[in-house]
Amino acid sequence: QVQLVESGGGVVQPGRSLRLSCVVSGFTFSTYGMHWVRQAPGKGLEWVAVIWNDGSERYYVESVKGRFTISRDNSKDTVYLQMNSLRAEDTAVYYCARWGFYGDIDSWGQGTLVTVSS
């Protein structure tokens, strides 16, 4: 079955960097675009970034542009989120999610918690 497993979260000081990984299984990774979506504690969902199945295009929410980079390695069935210059407001559970075929998100990982605090 489809599985998405995030890792790399933790506690980091403001201004520092962190890289999240999401390893997938159960489907042909290179066929699907992938998203990162985050959820601050007690808050709603916020879409963060997307990468095309072949890595040819990427888009970001305005608040992370220039600081976050989404990438993927189709040989490792893995999508990444490099997060630089982290801020307190980046504190959230970060979900890896699969871009379905209908302008949708059809699968989600379990999430990894990133806490930005001094």
Next chain:
Amino acid sequence: DAVMTQSPLSLPVTLGQAASISCRSSQSVVHSNGDTNLNWFHQRPGQSPRRLIYRVSQRYSGVPDRFSGSGSGTDFTLKISRVEAEDVGVYYCMQGAGWPWTFGQGTKVEIK
């Protein structure tokens, strides 16, 4: 950016009764390919979101038929015909028509 506005934000319901959640977009959610990319998700406490509805009204495999989606243009609705205990949690609409994709604030459904 398309702002998605849900109402109500809190919805106490009686088991077996119907529930309805509204989602309005500040702009069209029709993709350039002509599809209306309006989706609904359900998130139970402590869990990841799970898919419910895509393209306004299409249920994913395994989603009970008591869930239905409707609407067009910028005005959409999720209905639960007879609420069951497992339906508690937060419901989100999301548009996938233009970047950035955006979610509604969420509607918390709880049992009276």
